[in-house]
Amino acid sequence: MEGRAAAPAAGTVLNALATGTGSAFAIGPEVTATVSLDGESVSGFVAGVEDADTRLVERCVELVTAEYGDDQGGTVRTDSEVPLASGLKSSSAAANATVLATLSALDAVDEVSRTAAAKLGVQAARDTGVTVTGAFDDASASMLGGVTVTDNDRDELLHRETRAWDVLVWTPPEQAFSSDAPVERCRQIAPVAELVADLARDGEFKRAMTVNGLAFCGALGFSVEPMLEAMPDVAGVSLSGTGPSFVAVGDGDDLAAVQERWDDRQGTTLLTTTQSEGARIHD
Ligand SMILES: Nc1ncnc2c1ncn2[C@@H]1O[C@H](COP(=O)(O)OP(=O)(O)OP(=O)(O)O)[C@@H](O)[C@H]1O
Numbered sequence: 001m002e003g004r005a006a007a008p009a010a011g012t013v014l015n016a017l018a019t020g021t022g023s024a025f026a027i028g029p030e031v032t033a034t035v036s037l038d039g040e041s042v043s044g045f046v047a048g049v050e051d052a053d054t055r056l057v058e059r060c061v062e063l064v065t066a067e068y069g070d071d072q073g074g075t076v077r078t079d080s081e082v083p084l085a086s087g088l089k090s091s092s093a094a095a096n097a098t099v100l101a102t103l104s105a106l107d108a109v110d111e112v113s114r115t116a117a118a119k120l121g122v123q124a125a126r127d128t129g130v131t132v133t134g135a136f137d138d139a140s141a142s143m144l145g146g147v148t149v150t151d152n153d154r155d156e157l158l159h160r161e162t163r164a165w166d167v168l169v170w171t172p173p174e175q176a177f178s179s180d181a182p183v184e185r186c187r188q189i190a191p192v193a194e195l196v197a198d199l200a201r202d203g204e205f206k207r208a209m210t211v212n213g214l215a216f217c218g219a220l221g222f223s224v225e226p227m228l229e230a231m232p233d234v235a236g237v238s239l240s241g242t243g244p245s246f247v248a249v250g251d252g253d254d255l256a257a258v259q260e261r262w263d264d265r266q267g268t269t270l271l272t273t274t275q276s277e278g279a280r281i282h283d
C-alpha cells in the first residue's frame with residue numbers, strides 16, 4: 001500500500017499571529033511525500049536533512065490511518081524543493097502532501113474533501129507544536145492553490161481567489177521556526193493586521209502584503225531594507241510568515257529589477273510563479 005502526493009509551498013499576504021486572521025498564496029516549489037503502509041509504528045524521513053524533526057509528518061499518517069484506515073503504521077518520506085524554517089510554509093506543504101499520500105495509500109481519496117484533508121494536517125501541526133495558530137491560511141493556500149484568507153481560530157475559509165503573478169523569493173542563510181516567534185509583540189500590531197485583513201478580503205492582495213511586511217518586520221525584528229529595495233518596482237512585497245524569507249509579486253520585468261538588488265544579498269533568490277491548482281496526488 002503506497003501513495004505519493006505533492007503540495008506547493010506558499011508566501012504570505014497576512015501573518016495570522018496578530019489577530020488569528022491570515023492570508024497566503026501558493027507558489028511553484030513543492031514538497032512531495034511518499035507513504036508506505038506496511039508496519040505497526042510510523043517512521044518518517046526528510047530527504048537530505050539528517051536529524052530532521054519528523055513528528056509532524058508521522059502524526060499526519062497516524063491521524064489519517066486512525067480515521068480512514070485500521071491504524072496501520074509504515075514509513076513517510078518527504079522530498080522538499082524549499083528549505084525548512086524559511087518562512088515558505090514547508091510544514092504546511094509537507095503535512096498536506098503526507099495526508100493526501102496516506103489517503104491514496106488507503107485508496108480513500110474520494111472519501112475526504114480537500115478542505116477536510118488540509119484540516120487534518122492542521123490538527124497534526126497543532127498536536128506536534130510546530131504552529132502558533134494552526135496556520136490554516138498556509139495549509140488552505142497549499143492544498144487548494146491560489147490566494148486564501150482564513151480565520152485560523154475557527155479554521156474557516158473566508159475568501160479564495162486566483163492570481164497569475166510572477167513571484168520572487170529571497171531566502172537568507174538563516175532559519176526561523178514559527179513556534180519560536182514572539183507572539184505578544186505580534187499581537188501589539190493587531191490594528192494594522194485588521195487593516196491588512198480588510199484589504200485582503202477585498203482582493204487588494206498586493207497592498208495588503210506590503211503593509212503586512214512593514215508591520216511584521218517591526219514586530220519580529222527583521223530589517224525592512226529588502227522591502228525598501230523592492231517597493232520602487234512592485235506593489236506587493238512582504239516578509240513571508242515569520243521569516244526569514246521575503247516575497248515580492250508582480251510581473252517579470254519589475255521583478256528582474258528587484259532580483260538584481262536581492263542577488264547582492266547573502267542567501268538565494270528564486271524566481272517562480274503563483275500556483276492555482278493546489279496539492280496533487282501522483283497516480
Ligand atoms: N519538508 C518537511 N518534511 C517533514 N517535516 C517538515 C518539513 N518541513 C517542515 N517540517 C516540520 O515542520 C516543523 C516546523 O517547520 P518550520 O517552522 O520550518 O515551518 P515552515 O513551514 O518551514 O516555516 P514557516 O512556518 O516559517 O513558513 C519542522 O520542525 C518539521 O517538523
Ligand SMILES: O=C(O)C1=C[C@@H](O)[C@@H](O)[C@H](O)C1
Nearest residue numbers: 015016022131132133135241
Ligand atoms: O504558525 C502559525 O500559526 C503561522 C505561521 C506563519 O506561517 C504565519 O504566516 C501564519 O499566518 C501563521
